[in-house]
Amino acid sequence: MNPETVFELGIISDEISDDVDCACNLIREWGLNHVELRRMWGKNILELNPEEVEHAAGIVKRHGLTVTAVASPIFKSSRDGKISKEAQGDFLLEGFNSFEEQLNLIRKASDIAKQLGTNFIRIFTFWRELWSTALVDDVSDKLIEAARLARDLDIVLLVENEPVCIVGSGKELGQLFQVIDQKTDIEVRKHIAMLWDPGNASYGNSETPYPDGYDFLDPTRIKHIHLKDSTLDKDGNRQYVPMGHGTIDYVQQLRNLKENGYQGSLVLEPHFHPEGHTKEWAAHVCVVAAKEVLRQALDDR
Secondary structure, three states: OOHHHHOEEEEEHHHOOOOHHHHHHHHHHOOOOEEEEOEEOOEEHHHOOHHHHHHHHHHHHHOOOEEEEEEEEEOOOOOOOOOOOOOOHHHOOOOOOOHHHHHHHHHHHHHHHHHHOOOEEEEOOOEOOOOOHHHHHHHHHHHHHHHHHHHHHOOEEEEEOOOOEOOOOHHHHHHHHHHHHHHOOHHHHOOEEEEEOHHHHOHHHOOOHHHHHHHOOOHHHEEEEEEOEEEEOOOOOEEEEOOOOOOOOHHHHHHHHHHOOOOOEEEEOOOOOOOOOOHHHHHHHHHHHHHHHHHHHHOOO
């Protein structure tokens, strides 16, 4: 069995280069057909103007690639709308702090996604707070409102587990979606789904992503997956490594995904930047490693 006929393997372009043309050229050269877009030309994707989005779409098309999702920073923000000290890096967007302003970002992301030929938009669950039933209830209400907007826009919001956000683990992602699904009908649920990131779930040793974290998830609600792997050094610091060289049992995770009928994309977000090497070199190492893990997981199955 050819692993790449089972899953669609892609990579986030800025893990290779901020130059999306360079990134797409290498993605094609490495035998992949899919790209996810987060940052390019020194900007977050939501900061691009329509002409820049059109230019990016043309580059993707010229290289014969498809866009898996718009990897937006939506809801990487304070739940109460106040400016937070956590705001930094690829998710710093000036003037978009309140919930209503974040909903406006969904509208903008929808326009961008449609220009790029996708209806998937990655979102988060606000900066991390102490977990409680009341907190989950409020987050679910906010995401349901966002999902209703997504229904009207005909897009799908992908909720990623992220350790600096309220939902960081598989257990938390599963619990959130239990509440969301109890409160919504099928028409709303079609427009909000899980983005499972086993590498994020392993952060801080909060849980073993597979099988423990994955077991909390309803497999039918997972529509997208990000892939990264890591180890802990002697001081307990997280060190990113190519997939299959870290602590996550990706071989069994991928086998279980196949058994459960997963049909979405697998998108590399490796964060692997070894000293003395270029991003392009490191990303290629990660693509080769991912293909080998896929082969081990799926050959002859």
